[in-house]
Amino acid sequence: MMIKFLDLVGQYNSIKGEVDSAIESVISKSSFIGGEEIKKLEEDFAQFQGAEHCIGVANGTDALEIAIEALELPAKSEIIVPANSFIASSEAVTRSGHKVVFCDCDPNNYTISIASLKQKLTSKTKAILAVHLYGHPCDMDELLSLAKEKNIYIIEDCAQAHAAEYKGKRVGAIGDIGTFSFYPGKNLGAYGDAGAIITNNVHLAKKTRMIANHGRIEKYNHVFEGRNSRLDNLQAAILNVKLKYLEDWTKQRIAIADYYLKELDGIHNLKLPKREKWARQVYHLFVIRTNSRDQLKTFLLERNIQCGVHYPISLPKLKAYEYLDSASEGFFANKTDSELLSLPIGEHLTIKDADTVVKAIRDYFSEHEL
Numbered sequence: 001m002m003i004k005f006l007d008l009v010g011q012y013n014s015i016k017g018e019v020d021s022a023i024e025s026v027i028s029k030s031s032f033i034g035g036e037e038i039k040k041l042e043e044d045f046a047q048f049q050g051a052e053h054c055i056g057v058a059n060g061t062d063a064l065e066i067a068i069e070a071l072e073l074p075a076k077s078e079i080i081v082p083a084n085s086f087i088a089s090s091e092a093v094t095r096s097g098h099k100v101v102f103c104d105c106d107p108n109n110y111t112i113s114i115a116s117l118k119q120k121l122t123s124k125t126k127a128i129l130a131v132h133l134y135g136h137p138c139d140m141d142e143l144l145s146l147a148k149e150k151n152i153y154i155i156e157d158c159a160q161a162h163a164a165e166y167k168g169k170r171v172g173a174i175g176d177i178g179t180f181s182f183y184p185g186k187n188l189g190a191y192g193d194a195g196a197i198i199t200n201n202v203h204l205a206k207k208t209r210m211i212a213n214h215g216r217i218e219k220y221n222h223v224f225e226g227r228n229s230r231l232d233n234l235q236a237a238i239l240n241v242k243l244k245y246l247e248d249w250t251k252q253r254i255a256i257a258d259y260y261l262k263e264l265d266g267i268h269n270l271k272l273p274k275r276e277k278w279a280r281q282v283y284h285l286f287v288i289r290t291n292s293r294d295q296l297k298t299f300l301l302e303r304n305i306q307c308g309v310h311y312p313i314s315l316p317k318l319k320a321y322e323y324l325d326s327a328s329e330g331f332f333a334n335k336t337d338s339e340l341l342s343l344p345i346g347e348h349l350t351i352k353d354a355d356t357v358v359k360a361i362r363d364y365f366s367e368h369e370l
């Protein structure tokens, strides 16, 4: 039996009846764009994350681009992005006409390093992209006090952090604006691309909604040129079904993570992620570090355990960012991308599965590194 990294078929089978009838209902009334499902999702997801406004958009990358555009920053503003993330975080900055400035990640929880970030601030810095990487919240108080002092915006990239909490507060509307992805493999995933923006700022809520829908306030009344980035009603209907289970699924992720943290403790040459005491980490990914990453990954696959790597090349080292010349910066993130390994985690796993993973990892280290 394979221990899967992700099991979307298993998840679908567990809620098949509800999902099928939700899909059928949308199709039978052919209410594909706009409609009650998207309205319900926006209301319920805003409430779920503790925000006043939610705007459904086409995907998480668009959510970032639209959020940045809505801030109306001067052209070519500097936006600080952590060196370890998915490229969407930095891509959205450039696509919006601004300049990416990379900073390092924290070696314990892998989110943006406050110390490194402070060294990157200039008079042109207008925003910080706080990526709640692996479902661990960034240190928001530190970011908010910097933002206030320097008069800069905080954009929260919550693509991996549905239901994550910072000091008891759900992420996304702690800073100025937050973005989510409902890519199928995310903690809350659609059956295709989808995303959302949340905020407590009524102006940003209106502005982002208009950008995502051709700059209009009503049909054929366009105030400015926007774009088409809507979350469609079929996806919304599916997400409405899945949102009901998200809290339980999240708890299962945390239970698996707690098991890994307890049972993998004390292995020489294996670094576990550290969860800060103020964090509710939702473990979109459970990432360990070892300098025999590739060998361990192969070993685990031979034992029918699928792992992933997030991310194999730090953002500054990507060809796409050669022009920034920050690959050689002495970032922790640049030096350790070859050590990262994402263990299987998700609601599809049981503690017994987690135990199989733990035993295999312990076997590897006792056989190979005495």
Ligand SMILES: *Cc1c(COP(=O)(O)O)cnc(C)c1O
Pocket: 059, 060, 061, 062, 085, 086, 088, 089, 131, 157, 159, 160, 180, 181, 182, 183, 193, 194, 195
């Ligand atoms: C998945 C992801 C995105 C992009 O979301 P899409 O819906 O795939 O466009 C952005 N940022 C992070 C950190 C992600 O993990």
